[in-house]
Amino acid sequence: MQEIKNIIFDFGGVLVNLDKHRCIEAFDKIGAHEIVRYVDECRQEDLFHDLEVGNTGVEEFCNEVRCICTGCNADDADICEAWNALLTDIPRQRLEKLASLRGRYRMVLLSNTNPIHWQKALDGMFRNDGMDVDDYFEKTYLSYRMHMLKPDPQIFGKVLMDSGMAAYETLFIDDSPVNCAAASQLGMMSLNLTGDEWLDRV
Incomplete structure (x- = not known):
């Protein structure tokens, strides 16, 4: 870690459970x-992909859910709440670790996410x-922005260029x-870790 000056963190699975x-x-x-099969199979095509890449908005996403799901009359708030059930919490020890690292490294977050999850x-x-x-x-x-x-x-290239970080x-x-x-492949050091696994590695 001696040569590392910057850390790029993922969100889902690394910070949030x-x-x-x-x-x-x-x-x-x-x-x-x-919709269950999309979640169960972690599928990211169609409506979930479009939401995550910013090609569709929250209202359009909710309308598409109702169109796909025969007999589903849930309102937008209920659909967003159901999708947000995927995210549970960011444990305190991870936030404390982030705070301790901020003084030693430049830190940014890079996430494939959507406006519903990010607002939560x-x-x-x-x-x-x-x-x-x-x-x-x-x-x-x-990603949606x-x-x-x-x-x-x-x-990755966009993040490095915008932040002025060297790979x-x-x-x-x-x-x-x-x-x-x-x-x-772009020259960054990478760690494939989940949850608390990274706490003792950086």
């Missing part, structure tokens, strides 16, 4: 049974001892081996 089964139960509860994160997941997301990261790079997804090399001085932490491989 995910519970696929809780999300499935939530969609089942509102009658969106056809902003509403309270990063709040700890009066801190918020901007206290941990100098910038957040989100950038209109591109990991592991596309362009998204060889940058560590990338992600729960996807495919994403880590893409980052490594």
